Amino acid sequence: MKKLQIVGLVLFLAGISAFTLIPFLGTYELDFEKVQQQTKEIHQGKMGDILQPMFGKEFPSSFSFLSEFNTHFNSYNDQLKSEQKWDEVIWEDYRFPLAKAALSSPVKNSPWLYFGLSIGLMVLGGLLYNLPKYQEEPAGIKHNGIFHSAMKNRGWLGILTGSYLILFYIILYWFPAYLVNLVWMVDPLSQVLSGNSASQWFLYGLIYTLAILVMGIRMFRKYKGNAYQQLRTASVMFFQTAFAFLIPEILVLLNQPYFDFKNIWPLDYDFFYDYQIETFLSSGGVGLFMLIWGIMLILIAVPVFTYFYGKRWYCSWVCGCGGLAETVGDPYRQLSDKSLKSWKIERYLVHGVLALAVVMTLLTIANYFSGFSLLGNVTNQLHSFYGFAIGSAFAGVVGTGFYPFMGNRVWCRFGCPLAAYLGIVQRFKSRFRITTNGGQCISCGNCSTYCEMGIDVRWYAQRGQNIVRSSCVGCGVCSAVCPRGVLKLENGPEEGRINDLPISIGNDSIKLNA
Amino acid sequence: MSNSKHVVIIGNGISGITCARHLRKLNDSVRITVISGESEYFFSRTALMYIYMGHMKFEHTQPYENWFWEKNRIELKQAWVKSVDFSSKSLRIEDGSQLSYDELVIATGSKPNKFGWRGQDLKGVQGLYSKQDLELMEENTKSGVNHAVIIGGGLIGIEMAEMLAYRNISVTFLVRESGFWRNVLPKEESELVGRHIQEHHFDLKLETELDEILGDTSGRVRAVRTKSGEEIPCQFVGLTAGVSPNVDFLKESGLEIGRGIKVDLYFRTNIDQVYAIGDCAEFNEAPAEDRKTVEQVWYTGRMHGETLANNLIHEPVPYRPGVWFNSAKFLDIEYQTYGQVPADWDGDQVKSFYWEHAGGKISFRMLMRRDESILGVNVFGLRMRHEFFDQAIRENWSAEQVIRKLEKANFDPEFFAPYYKVIQEKFAADFDKNIPKVKLSWVQQLFGARV
Numbered sequence: 005m006k007k008l009q010i011v012g013l014v015l016f017l018a019g020i021s022a023f024t025l026i027p028f029l030g031t032y033e034l035d036f037e038k039v040q041q042q043t044k045e046i047h048q049g050k051m052g053d054i055l056q057p058m059f060g061k062e063f064p065s066s067f068s069f070l071s072e073f074n075t076h077f078n079s080y081n082d083q084l085k086s087e088q089k090w091d092e093v094i095w096e097d098y099r100f101p102l103a104k105a106a107l108s109s110p111v112k113n114s115p116w117l118y119f120g121l122s123i124g125l126m127v128l129g130g131l132l133y134n135l136p137k138y139q140e141e142p143a144g145i146k147h148n149g150i151f152h153s154a155m156k157n158r159g160w161l162g163i164l165t166g167s168y169l170i171l172f173y174i175i176l177y178w179f180p181a182y183l184v185n186l187v188w189m190v191d192p193l194s195q196v197l198s199g200n201s202a203s204q205w206f207l208y209g210l211i212y213t214l215a216i217l218v219m220g221i222r223m224f225r226k227y228k229g230n231a232y233q234q235l236r237t238a239s240v241m242f243f244q245t246a247f248a249f250l251i252p253e254i255l256v257l258l259n260q261p262y263f264d265f266k267n268i269w270p271l272d273y274d275f276f277y278d279y280q281i282e283t284f285l286s287s288g289g290v291g292l293f294m295l296i297w298g299i300m301l302i303l304i305a306v307p308v309f310t311y312f313y314g315k316r317w318y319c320s321w322v323c324g325c326g327g328l329a330e331t332v333g334d335p336y337r338q339l340s341d342k343s344l345k346s347w348k349i350e351r352y353l354v355h356g357v358l359a360l361a362v363v364m365t366l367l368t369i370a371n372y373f374s375g376f377s378l379l380g381n382v383t384n385q386l387h388s389f390y391g392f393a394i395g396s397a398f399a400g401v402v403g404t405g406f407y408p409f410m411g412n413r414v415w416c417r418f419g420c421p422l423a424a425y426l427g428i429v430q431r432f433k434s435r436f437r438i439t440t441n442g443g444q445c446i447s448c449g450n451c452s453t454y455c456e457m458g459i460d461v462r463w464y465a466q467r468g469q470n471i472v473r474s475s476c477v478g479c480g481v482c483s484a485v486c487p488r489g490v491l492k493l494e495n496g497p498e499e500g501r502i503n504d505l506p507i508s509i510g511n512d513s514i515k516l517n518a
Numbered sequence: 519m520s521n522s523k524h525v526v527i528i529g530n531g532i533s534g535i536t537c538a539r540h541l542r543k544l545n546d547s548v549r550i551t552v553i554s555g556e557s558e559y560f561f562s563r564t565a566l567m568y569i570y571m572g573h574m575k576f577e578h579t580q581p582y583e584n585w586f587w588e589k590n591r592i593e594l595k596q597a598w599v600k601s602v603d604f605s606s607k608s609l610r611i612e613d614g615s616q617l618s619y620d621e622l623v624i625a626t627g628s629k630p631n632k633f634g635w636r637g638q639d640l641k642g643v644q645g646l647y648s649k650q651d652l653e654l655m656e657e658n659t660k661s662g663v664n665h666a667v668i669i670g671g672g673l674i675g676i677e678m679a680e681m682l683a684y685r686n687i688s689v690t691f692l693v694r695e696s697g698f699w700r701n702v703l704p705k706e707e708s709e710l711v712g713r714h715i716q717e718h719h720f721d722l723k724l725e726t727e728l729d730e731i732l733g734d735t736s737g738r739v740r741a742v743r744t745k746s747g748e749e750i751p752c753q754f755v756g757l758t759a760g761v762s763p764n765v766d767f768l769k770e771s772g773l774e775i776g777r778g779i780k781v782d783l784y785f786r787t788n789i790d791q792v793y794a795i796g797d798c799a800e801f802n803e804a805p806a807e808d809r810k811t812v813e814q815v816w817y818t819g820r821m822h823g824e825t826l827a828n829n830l831i832h833e834p835v836p837y838r839p840g841v842w843f844n845s846a847k848f849l850d851i852e853y854q855t856y857g858q859v860p861a862d863w864d865g866d867q868v869k870s871f872y873w874e875h876a877g878g879k880i881s882f883r884m885l886m887r888r889d890e891s892i893l894g895v896n897v898f899g900l901r902m903r904h905e906f907f908d909q910a911i912r913e914n915w916s917a918e919q920v921i922r923k924l925e926k927a928n929f930d931p932e933f934f935a936p937y938y939k940v941i942q943e944k945f946a947a948d949f950d951k952n953i954p955k956v957k958l959s960w961v962q963q964l965f966g967a968r969v
């Protein structure tokens with residue numbers, strides 16, 4: 005390792021340590037006014053009463069603050085629940101806004117300083133670590149030592165990283181009140197971009213984008229000399245930064261609905277939720293445009309682009325989940341399971357999620373147009389189930405937290421309903437395929453090992469057969485790593501695309517069906 | 519067709535396993551047993567280097583999952599065959615047991631050449647062919663090795679050098695010829711590879727022959743001495759001066775053996791119902807004009823297996839290989855070849871077209887007959903379409919026709935630099951031809967890499 009890289013590593017570790025410690029700083033104190041500001045009008049009186057015993061008390065940590073909050077709040081709700089007074093129960097979760105309001109900490113006072121010490125150092129460290137990589141080496145495949153690495157082969161470092169990610173996601177999704185320090189830290193940035201104060205989602209979006217950018221630069225180093233890899237990496241970096249992060253915030257600044265123009269239903273599962281539709285319909289021309297744009301993406305962009313280019317146009321050039329997988333997740337791509345069994349599980353799961361998303365959405369729409377007379381609140385429960393199980397647990401906790409355990413495309417492969425939709429088009433009506441170069445395969449297994457989607461590419465390649473699989477995201481890495489130049493991702497005529505080739509080219513003795 | 523004969527295959531390499539798989543495809547009831555000493559399951563020998571370098575684990579080099587064999591009723595047995603009794607049609611296995619067959623396929627592959635050098639059996643001196651060799655190499659290079667010498671500059675030699683580099687062991691190549699792999703590659707290509715080897719900081723000693731390998735008191739290698747008397751201190755020696763058929767256990771068994779097991783074009787040996795395929799077989803006559811009598815590559819092993827399986831089930835056909843092709847990788851530079859491109863040729867009979875990129879790592883050569891019909895191509899640092907050249911060579915296309923259509927032959931990934939354009943320009947200039955310029959799509963113009 006070069007000196008600069010060691011410096012980078014140290015800075016990164018310092019940054020991530022600061023990031024981990026910051027949530028523990030400061031004290032928490034509530035008063036009547038803060039409660040009034042942070043609660044809905046109908047709850048203001050009640051919440052004031054419930055939390056009254058906490059007013060004026062200083063809590064030394066988020067733990068003591070939230071535990072006391074829970075005691076008061078739950079005892080109120082439990083009482084009502086036991087009396088079956090369901091409509092008086094307070095269902096809203098006020099922990100995050102109240103904790104945020106109650107906090108006084110150095111982070112809140114000098115957010116940029118702490119931002120620099122945590123996220124800033126992580127980014128700087130990441131850059132210093134990645135930029136000097138492979139500098140004096142000729143371009144080529146850089147896979148030396150991957151299966152000897154504690155990070156990339158489920159060693160202790162990988163387990164540690166995965167556990168950290170899983171923990172972070174669990175806190176982010178279900179216990180964000182513990183992260184208010186970090187949210188305050190990014191508040192000024194949020195003010196600049198959208199004019200609003202930051203939420204935990206802004207914090208997440210920011211980290212997510214920076215992670216893609218820093219690790220995208222790592223991809224440029226690793227795949228130097230491979231134009232396909234460079235371009236698609238640049239593309240996901242661009243779409244994440246502009247479309248997923250900046251434009252939605254700027255829209256809010258301009259008093260327009262928050263909208264990610266590249267997110268497509270059913271990955272964007274709440275696109276047809278009633279509150280979303282309300283938002284679109286109540287936001288004038290821009291809102292209407294967003295609604296129509298979103299529907300066009302589903303009905304026209306997906307089939308047309310997938311027909312011409314395969315699902316890769318989205319999964320490895322545009323998508324945010326894909327963007328994270330292809331950059332942050334790249335060091336783990338070899339950990340995907342290639343067995344036939346996992347392929348079977350994959351097909352059930354991913355199409356199951358697609359079916360669930362479709363049914364849920366149809367019910368939602370029907371319910372909406374019937375003025376909620378059809379199913380009443382049932383769709384809400386469906387939404388919260390889907391949001392919990394698929395949107396958060398599967399896509400987030402498992403999707404990213406499991407990178408170091410099951411490879412970088414766990415969500416894309418087993419869970420993403422949009423990938424399932426794109427995949428069906430790719431499998432049955434597309435010009436995309438991975439062409440196998442005649443009989444040149446030596447069955448070495450590099451392609452299968454490094455396929456993040458767990459496709460046993462070699463199975464096809466060694467038979468001289470083109471690879472036409474619904475799950476292939478067209479990352480092009482199988483082609484990049486093949487030492488014999490056997491694989492080429494290409495778009496071409498549908499005729500001859502799926503070839504159950506007789507016998508490999510080069511043997512004139514016989515013609516048989518492989 | 520019902521067929522309950524018992525076919526026993528010795529060797530689970532590409533040739534034996536391909537034969538077994540195709541036998542099962544062609545016939546549902548024939549009993550198939552594969553017996554092999556090296557490993558329980560078929561693995562890809564060509565990937566041995568990647569295991570050592572941490573690109574893959576051993577299990578990744580197994581092209582089929584373990585359930586595959588039982589599902590296809592291919593019985594596997596891991597054991598070494600000691601000898602064969604052809605008269606009683608049975609194999610004697612190392613554990614003392616016997617296995618009888620109706621038909622026997624010998625697919626025992628190769629072993630590294632050792633030419634009787636003094637010191638060739640010292641500790642730290644080895645070839646690389648089998649899984650066991652790889653394990654030995656792990657052992658031999660675990661500690662105390664700073665410098666290694668590789669004898670013979672072939673494909674396995676360069677793989678071994680790359681492996682050693684991963685462990686931070688510096689390497690000297692001793693190559694007898696005037697250039698790297700010069701017995702196979704034309705001068706320019708050999709030089710191109712030679713430069714790349716030096717770019718990777720390997721010490722390439724051309725026209726240098728091994729005289730003796732020197733050991734220390736503990737029986738471990740400490741240096742090699744060349745014929746010119748130079749002594750090179752080293753703690754590891756790789757012997758990669760080719761391979762030869764692995765048939766020692768069959769000598770004096772009644773089976774006719776030359777360099778390998780003698781077979782006709784139907785893979786029949788001199789003994790009834792005994793066949794040999796893959797690296798260990800030696801044809802009585804070369805199967806085609808441009809072929810050798812011993813074929814020692816992965817692809818031919820596979821074709822032997824395919825063809826023999828057919829012959830054991832259907833009407834036997836002679837082995838007729840098509841247009842020759844091969845590929846390899848020299849460190850970072852990929853190499854593909856189609857048709858005939860020998861190391862040297864007679865300038866009166868053969869014309870050559872050669873283009874090399876200014877960077878010195880990419881090249882394209884085409885050899886033609888006097889009438890300028892294509893004989894074959896060598897490509898370095900580029901990927902070309904097998905199907906395209908198979909057809910062009912089979913149909914004797916003119917070189918001009920090949921070059922005109924070169925865009926179709928291009929197999930590089932999308933957005934890679936369109937080298938075929940400069941190749942076309944150079945050909946037009948060299949041979950005074952008028953080749954229309956290919957127009958690149960705007961996407962390629964805007965985003966594609968530049969030549």
Ligand SMILES: Cc1cc2nc3c(=O)[nH]c(=O)nc-3n(C[C@H](O)[C@H](O)[C@H](O)COP(=O)(O)OP(=O)(O)OC[C@H]3O[C@@H](n4cnc5c(N)ncnc54)[C@H](O)[C@@H]3O)c2cc1C
Pocket residue numbers: 446528529530531532533534553554555556557563564565566567597598599600625626627628646647648673674677764767795796797798814815816817819845846
């Ligand atoms: C490191 C390396 C890299 C290579 N790379 C390439 C390449 O890139 N491209 C290419 O075309 N070729 C390559 N080759 C050559 C290619 O691997 C061989 O041509 C091919 O494997 C030969 O296949 P086979 O089936 O004839 O024999 P083998 O693969 O050698 O299989 C023979 C099997 O029989 C077993 N056996 C032998 N004797 C007995 C016995 N008495 N009892 C039981 N079992 C026995 C052996 O243990 C072995 O498992 C490479 C070879 C090596 C070593």
Ligand code: SF4
Pocket residue numbers: 444445446447448449450451452461462465466485486487488489490491
């Ligand atoms: S990486 Fe290439 S040579 Fe190796 S198994 Fe895959 S297609 Fe075949």
Ligand code: SF4
Pocket residue numbers: 438451454455456457458459461471475476477478479480481482483493
């Ligand atoms: S098959 Fe190749 S291109 Fe497709 S996902 Fe796998 S590695 Fe990527």
